[in-house]
Amino acid sequence: xxxxxxxxxxxxxxxxxxxxxxxxxxxxxxxxxxxxxxxxxxxxxxxxxxxxxxxxxxxxxxxxxxxxxxxxxxxxxxxxxxxxxxxxxxxxxxxxxxxxxxxxxxxxxxxxxxxxxxxxxxxxxxxxxxxxxxxxxxxxxxxxxxxxxxxxxxxxxxxxxxxxxxxxxxxxxxxxxxxxxxxxxxxxxxxxxxxxxxxxxxxxxxxxxxxxxxxxxxxxxxxxxxxxxxxxxxxxxxxxxxxxxxxxxxxxxxxxxxxxxxxxxxxxxxxxxxxxxxxxxxxxxxxxxxxxxxxxxxxxxxxxxxxxxxxxxxxxxxxxxxxxxxxxxx
Numbered sequence: 001x002x003x004x005x006x007x008x009x010x011x012x013x014x015x016x017x018x019x020x021x022x023x024x025x026x027x028x029x030x031x032x033x034x035x036x037x038x039x040x041x042x043x044x045x046x047x048x049x050x051x052x053x054x055x056x057x058x059x060x061x062x063x064x065x066x067x068x069x070x071x072x073x074x075x076x077x078x079x080x081x082x083x084x085x086x087x088x089x090x091x092x093x094x095x096x097x098x099x100x101x102x103x104x105x106x107x108x109x110x111x112x113x114x115x116x117x118x119x120x121x122x123x124x125x126x127x128x129x130x131x132x133x134x135x136x137x138x139x140x141x142x143x144x145x146x147x148x149x150x151x152x153x154x155x156x157x158x159x160x161x162x163x164x165x166x167x168x169x170x171x172x173x174x175x176x177x178x179x180x181x182x183x184x185x186x187x188x189x190x191x192x193x194x195x196x197x198x199x200x201x202x203x204x205x206x207x208x209x210x211x212x213x214x215x216x217x218x219x220x221x222x223x224x225x226x227x228x229x230x231x232x233x234x235x236x237x238x239x240x241x242x243x244x245x246x247x248x249x250x251x252x253x254x255x256x257x258x259x260x261x262x263x264x265x266x267x268x269x270x271x272x273x274x275x276x277x278x279x280x281x282x283x284x285x286x287x288x289x290x291x292x293x294x295x296x297x298x299x300x301x302x303x304x305x306x307x308x309x310x311x312x313x314x315x316x317x318x319x320x321x322x323x324x325x326x327x328x329x330x
Contacts, residue, residue: 007245010197013162016063034275041303047185049310053087058159061088071148073098079149080133082235090121103133121228146194152184162190176301179247180309181286182206184239185246192253206257207286216257217240233262236283264289270320281312
């Protein structure tokens, strides 16, 4: 793997920002007093759970679909996703009048399946993991001629996601630390490219579930590792294998990567509900979980937690609330 030539540059991200601004919801950093007191850091939340389609994924999806040629748009698109990426692609395709097919593994939350359909996509449930869904998506692409969009290995997606880094730097130029949930790596790789090329002194740390730690293991071994299985409540962080393009960027720039448990993420979901008054899915709360548990700390520094998504099944949210009520009674 050639690490000398990265797949995107900050210029690509700046171009993506020009492309998507005015379409997406520009985000405002939210200073969390309680999280700041607990962590000893001046801690802000970047709330992509309030973004169009409920996650950061719309940034890359809109940037990608807008870049398709007339012939590619006529051919339609196919992608695979456990939910947030699929919803975003469906929304962007509807915006541009492009047919979309989303292949989703069988563990995908019903709320995300319904949302993708509501945005106009044809949804196909296939397989028990992302690799199974990817195989089905390739088969559909080969038969129909639809353009396949890989959620982790696409420079337009990575550049779109990297616009978060530009927004943070614009609002808080003296930021010291950014904490990012990680699955296949398209989000953190875009942020890393934007931030490290503009200010290499800013630290960027990734967070993964213990039960879906493919990027963590890949970085440790210095090569792409594919897990035999994943096991986490964070359906948005279930990549069995990191994206190759994302891994190149992350290997160059990442400062650290930490792991959190399902229970820690669920506790962070409830924390966000109680103290930030926002609904967050477990994947989106991974960054907050790392701060709450003290796995990431930088006393007296300025920290931004990326809250990457808010599309949570109500049953899971109810489970977290009941758990908290039980603990209070005891």
